[in-house]
Amino acid sequence: MPRAMEHQHPQAFFVRGPSAFARLLLFAALSIALMATDSRLHYLIEIRQGFVALLQPLQMIANLPTVLYGNVREQMVSHQTLLEDNRRLSLEALQQNAQLQHLRALQEENDHLRSLLGAAQSISQPAKLGEITHTGRDPFTHKVVVNLGSQQGIIAGQAVVDGAGVIGQVTRVYPFSSEVTLITDKDLAIPVQAERNSLRAIAFGHGRDNTIDLPYLPANVDIREGDVLVTSGIDGIYPMGLAVAKVTRIERTPDSPFAHIVCKPAAGIENHRQVLLIAASSAATPTGAVISSNTKPSEAARHATHKP
Amino acid sequence: MRPISLKLVYFTLLLAFICHLLPWAGFGLMLRPDFVLLVALYWMLRAPHLCNIGTAWLAGLAIDLASGGLFGQYALAYAFTAFVAVSYQRRLALFNIWQQAGYVFLLLLLTQLTLLVLKLFAGYEAPGWHYFLPSVSGVLLWQLAVFSRLSSNHPKHQS
Numbered sequence A: 001m002p003r004a005m006e007h008q009h010p011q012a013f014f015v016r017g018p019s020a021f022a023r024l025l026l027f028a029a030l031s032i033a034l035m036a037t038d039s040r041l042h043y044l045i046e047i048r049q050g051f052v053a054l055l056q057p058l059q060m061i062a063n064l065p066t067v068l069y070g071n072v073r074e075q076m077v078s079h080q081t082l083l084e085d086n087r088r089l090s091l092e093a094l095q096q097n098a099q100l101q102h103l104r105a106l107q108e109e110n111d112h113l114r115s116l117l118g119a120a121q122s123i124s125q126p127a128k129l130g131e132i133t134h135t136g137r138d139p140f141t142h143k144v145v146v147n148l149g150s151q152q153g154i155i156a157g158q159a160v161v162d163g164a165g166v167i168g169q170v171t172r173v174y175p176f177s178s179e180v181t182l183i184t185d186k187d188l189a190i191p192v193q194a195e196r197n198s199l200r201a202i203a204f205g206h207g208r209d210n211t212i213d214l215p216y217l218p219a220n221v222d223i224r225e226g227d228v229l230v231t232s233g234i235d236g237i238y239p240m241g242l243a244v245a246k247v248t249r250i251e252r253t254p255d256s257p258f259a260h261i262v263c264k265p266a267a268g269i270e271n272h273r274q275v276l277l278i279a280a281s282s283a284a285t286p287t288g289a290v291i292s293s294n295t296k297p298s299e300a301a302r303h304a305t306h307k308p
Numbered sequence B: 001m002r003p004i005s006l007k008l009v010y011f012t013l014l015l016a017f018i019c020h021l022l023p024w025a026g027f028g029l030m031l032r033p034d035f036v037l038l039v040a041l042y043w044m045l046r047a048p049h050l051c052n053i054g055t056a057w058l059a060g061l062a063i064d065l066a067s068g069g070l071f072g073q074y075a076l077a078y079a080f081t082a083f084v085a086v087s088y089q090r091r092l093a094l095f096n097i098w099q100q101a102g103y104v105f106l107l108l109l110l111t112q113l114t115l116l117v118l119k120l121f122a123g124y125e126a127p128g129w130h131y132f133l134p135s136v137s138g139v140l141l142w143q144l145a146v147f148s149r150l151s152s153n154h155p156k157h158q159s
Helices: A002-006 A009-013 A020-041 A045-076 A079-117 A297-306 B006-021 B026-031 B035-046 B053-067 B073-087 B089-094 B097-121 B129-152
Strands: A127-135 A143-146 A159-161 A166-173 A178-182 A189-194 A200-205 A228-231 A243-251 A260-265 A274-278
Touching (some): A020 B073, A143 A166, B006 B053, B035 B073, B073 B089, B073 B097, B097 B129
Antiparallel strands (some): A127 A143, A127 A274, A143 A178, A159 A166, A166 A178, A189 A200, A243 A260
């Protein structure tokens, strides 16, 4: 048997077709052309989408083991655990209902005040519930894939949040799934403001260690450890006031004009499966026209008149 | 043994691709060996008339599409590794199992280094040392496959 195997090798001595080096040159040239086209010209979006749609059945097969495991585990949950969960959840629902009533009163009051001021009404943006099917394939980018795609009306640029705060933004949409870049990714920036003193800044993902950086802030900036950063809503993508991160460490070195501020994301980026995809508001008006201090009253009025 | 058919090569590559698509996360993702490359290397060293640089390039393209990164980086890295693997393929018959494993390890490292260079050009941050863990796990998987064949079947190459 092994002899028979080795007898196959002599076939390879008579190489048909071009030499190995010629093949390498051809394929290297092809790949470099593809890379250039993809990174500079963006011609390959449709091809990618088509292929990912084709890949969907394979992906479902690959996801089967985890789905089965989840199902089996659900079957094994004991009666006692379910009862406890039920009790806890109904208690939570009761508490949250009470808070919600308070919130409704506040919202009405807020709307009334806004109309008195002539400011734009804050828009409540519709959201869709999606589920994370898997994390990205590349361990060095922070991405997850969600089971909603262009067939469900998802478009690139939508904000993605979970119960605790912002997770990231939809960066690529395929027919039945979409790719979400997490806020810890190096390429994602998000406009934030500190809850304590409304200091505005832009947060960048760190790319490693699941942290977020606040670069380009002067060393004497008024930020303390423990400050909560929320979305400022200036970009028109993220609704205002969603929790983003908490400042965990501030380093001020004498040789740098900037403070080195490290934050920890508020959302459970690593451990949630269900996420909300928030539809981008059609008119990208700053919802907090009155609150953001640098918007002049005339601008606020103009925004108000732009609103239909 | 039956001669290796082209169907078998593509079927095993498909299986490896499904392994690649499994929902890896966290530490598993960091450790995940490069299944497709391992299978492609196996066939390239075993039957280069069926699986050559072109096959490796196509496999790399599939990985590129699945990973959603820059299109063509895996294809280039795989084609380059395949070139090295195929050029030294005939000498491999003289190697024993451990030398083969070392050779495969070097090939896996070469792929990762090529990818690293391409990624750094594309503006990625330099990763830590754990970037090279998949090469280690890959060569362990290779040895595991070789040993399981040894115990159940027959020695592949004995020097």
